[in-house]
Amino acid sequence: MSYRNMIIVKVGEIHLKGLNRPFFERTLINNMKQALKCFEDIRISISQSRIFVYNIMPENLEEALNILSKIFGIHALSPAREFEKTIEACIENAVDMLKQAGITSGTFKVKARRADKHFPIESPEIAATVGGGILEAFPDMKVDLHNPDRIIEVEIRDKAYVYFETVPAVGGMPIGTNGRAALLLSGGIDSPVAGYMIAKRGVQLDGIHFYSYPHTSERAKEKVFELAQELCAYVTRLSVFIVPFTHIQEQIYDKCPDQFMTILTRRFMMKISERIARLRSCGALVTGESIGQVASQTMESLLTTDNAVNLPVFRPVIGMDKLEIMEIARKIGTYETSILPYEDCCTVFTPRHPATKPKLDEVIKAEALLDEEALIREAMEMVERIDIDANGVIHTQKLVDMAIWKDYIKE
Amino acid sequence: MIYLDNSATTRAFSSVAQVVSDSMQEQYYNISSPYSKALETEKALISATKIIALSLNADPKEIIFTSGGTESDNTAILSAPAGSEVIVSAVEHHAILSCARPLEKKGCKMIICPVTPLGTVDPAALKNLVNENTYLVSIMHVNNETGAINPIAELVRAVKEKNPKTLFHSDGVQAFMHVCTDVKKLGVDMYSVSAHKVHGPKGVGALFIKNKTPFTPFIYGGGQQNDLRSGTVNVPGICGFAKAIEEISSSNSFAQKLAKIKSAYTEKLLAIPDSKLICPNSAPNILSIAFLGVKASSLQNALEQEVIIGKGSACTSRSSKVSHVLEAMSLPLNVAEATVRISFGAFNTLEEVNDACESIEQKIAYLRKYKRK
The missing domain is CATH 3.40.50.620 (HUPs)
Structure with a gap:
């Protein structure tokens, strides 16, 4: 199983901006780079109103999340895995991530988002399939669609992503975009x-x-x-x-x-x-x-x-x-x-x-x-x-x- | 720049710095080690201990070394067994007063003895508070803010008359080398001193514990200092401490010299209108004086390029509240707010008095132009 650990950054109001959006996004990424310059080799990229942060060492993850959570313009952060977009990899990574986090019981729900419409499986089916894989791996876990202990999110973009933890950030607008x-x-x-x-x-x-x-x-x-x-x-x-x-x-x-x-x-x-x-x-x-x-x-x-x-x-x-x-x-x-x-x-x-x-x-x-x-x-x-x-x-x-x-x- | 805040801390004698440096670089061996080099270090420690003990008229066996005045005070006061009572004065250093909470946790009670308007403890008032459950009384010898001298020998007698078993500790940090600190004459069971107030290094102090006094260690570990205070012994600090004492003792009129300087300052500064001496009979190293209508902190700021003076104790003077000492002496707020502490040391001279007083007078005149309207 090959995957990369990374952070998915969700932006707040920026995605409401129309033609100016690239300016807001560029400014935000610059601010993020400034704030993270204490870590080496950080890479930041952007795709469809999601910003991705790569190359954070596991021991620095907590500090990086803390720093990023204070950057204006960021709405929420999720430590995630990125991997090749096949449904098998989605199941495999979701199960392994839960295992690594020591989560083997409790209720859950899988939420899937298919941004890449060329992916042959539709969102509800992705959710059901990954959910099935989790139930098979952890007999003590149960599905609860209304009030789950945790939501496992699967996103299909250029690559596929899985995460189940979301850290709230300050929100607002990137510094430097409003004078x-x-x-x-x-x-x-x-x-x-x-x-x-x-x-x-x-x-x-x-x-x-x-x-x-x-x-x-x-x-x-x-x-x-x-x-x-x-x-x-x-x-x-x-x-x-x-x-x-x-x-x-x-x-x-x-x-x-x-x-x-x-x-x-x-x-x-x-x-x-x-x-x-x-x-x-x-x-x-x-x-x-x-x-x-x-x-x-x-x-x-x-x-x-x-x-x-x-x-x-x-x-x-x-x-x-x-x-x-x-x-x-x-x-x-x-x-x-x-x-x-x-x-x-x-x-x-x-x-x-x-x-x-x-x-x-x-x-x-x-x-x-x-x-x-x-x-x-x-x-x-x-x-x-x-x-x-x-x-x-x-x-x-x-x-x-x-x-x-x-x-x-x-x- | 004239430094007149020696009660906060002093500049070390250069001979002290030399001794500390030599000890750190040449006699750096751990005295607990078996080899002969370590033995030499131990000998240096023994002779330093003798000097320090002698300065208190104590036996070297009665001295334990600590990290400074605060640890000495804490060690003495927190030795009180559960359920007992401890009496302290209202003007003690925070190294004593802040022990109220840990004492309470142990089931002990800290009783505060009020002071007279001159900042000293009245023997009769203290005696009244002593009962059969009083384990320890701790009254400072010279107050660090006002220089007020407590009649320790008299206080010890009063306490022991009421309860002979009650132990008497005194914080002698400001008294040491400035007034008579002969522990036999004072009659105390425990006595705290610190090196950096007498031109020695920071981070080293001593606690005198009279022979046969019941004692519980405050710090546990490798059993150094006869199990009384664990931790590798700070030989450079102690040797530096002893050197400072030697320097001061060799000048033989150290306290008199300070007294002369103090009286020169007192005379000049009292000539400034609306000035008020807070403590007339005080130790030769500390002059506590108020210039009415001038906030102590403003005067301190305005002067700092030319003269450095103190306000309250260095440990509390960052706070803008009136000090607990002046409050306990029932000084009116306008006097307390205007009280500064001018304190002297070995590097001060009579020659600088004129310049310093001139600056002080000028700044007072300037600041007095601005009264709250």
Whole structure:
């Protein structure tokens, strides 16, 4: 009996795409290759909305499934066998696979799919024949078509395939198929979740973190890198732009009315983020705001922050309760890092009585007390870009040393 | 950069590093082996043990070596038999306090003795808690956050008056080489010390166990150290530890030198408005002081390019919660939040006091501009 072990990858929404489908599939395969580059000699091919992964060593199977299950665009994964398409081989492999897995009893059902219509036996008959072979080999197994313990799937394509295990994956769209967005990453629980949700729709992310040293510590910054690293399980690679923010906060503190301190801080964050976003060709900003969570997240405050920028602001957790956000954070593995107790914002700059219903014209009047352009310019000149992947920081560069900085200056 | 966080850990003396390196590369033999090379290593160990024992005025047979202060503390406290009671102070290091759970699992009870606003244990209050079921009392000698010195001899007397069978352990990690740690004068049954707080290597400590004290090993294995603590003996670490003690003892006025430095800092820093000394009578190595209106963590961050200071204990200072020690001393929140720990070691000098205090003063002035509105 000759066969190959492999993984069948089922794509989610991609197969709903029409003429653009090859673009989505190509992007997904590239993302898969990136994510699996820790394994040698991996081969990936595609046929009729199924993607096949070959050459995974049995000892790496579990890890490979785990990695693949976090790639957006993949709906489910099945470790399978591939072999020559004869009905005998189908029976032989199904029986042997069950034996190898130690399954000799319980109920089952065989589901057959004949994608290759030249194959002479029709699907119901394939299912019945393979089922018969299994019953013969394992007298303790029984057929149950309605509520079986396991479903044994047989697919006839260019080759034949058998599998009975399906690992669910994250779904969504392949990263890179829906542009790029800049995520304001604070170090709290909400922003990594917001990033995850937008990335899931195929959006490549850049992170932006505002850093108030010495009012917050170096460790708070390290924590953001750790969160970014954790997000890389899903997004493979993330650049985080660190914006020194102390001077702006101090200027707002010194010159503007107390009750607008928070909202003005948010507006500055949005404005600087928008500039970085444009440099990086991002089509939107992403934040972890949720209605009413804090003073800067009331509807009136959100209007005021939105007004600071022209890019659309995506807030995927806007309608979620904290508990719901925490649940996703736990699921994606960022929760434990998020709750590490390094202060990411300093209470000194949080007024005791912030305006919860700020009036836009008053806020703009308060903002006019500052030399906005000079402050933003000064901050931009000190921005650092930190490239991170699943293993940690891989590269650091100052924004002023990047080629895109020259375009920024021209503008 | 001026390093003033010696209670977190110290820089090793270069002579210590040399001894450790020699021991690792030349006298690396396992002392349990029969050949003569191993015997030489054993001799080195014996003489190091003597030095360490002598520094505590103990007999070498009364010393077991551990991986550090935490293991020494754990070993002492977890020796309590099932069903017994252990009394500890509210300001102990987590190496003691975190044993509450394993003790509970064993059916023991950990009773917490409160401290005075100065951070020390009152002998009468402690005596009140002792009963016939009290197996062990553990009170630290010098507190690692405030430098408060407990009157150990007096506390031992109070405990033994109430129950002569009760054992007394003291965590002497911060006291060792800084205040008198003569175990006979103190009257303790067990005493923990650590090498890296006195310019020795990390990963090595000792536990003094008075002759004839009932004792259950904490680590089992090949029966090294007379079956009291198994595991290949860390000869390089122990030799380095002994070397550090030798260096400090040879200068003969180590504690006085630190006291002078501390008093110079105290005088200068107390001249800063709204500063408050947390513990007036404290060990010469630790100065605990609050600069009201300045968050300890912000000051620590702002200073770190010029002066490194501490806040709480190094083991807990990553957390932004107020330390359990300051809380137990009933310090108001605004004082506790503003309390920093400045701690001295052999490499500090009187000459650097001016520069360090100037930086501290500047950063305080800067940070005080930003009060929560």
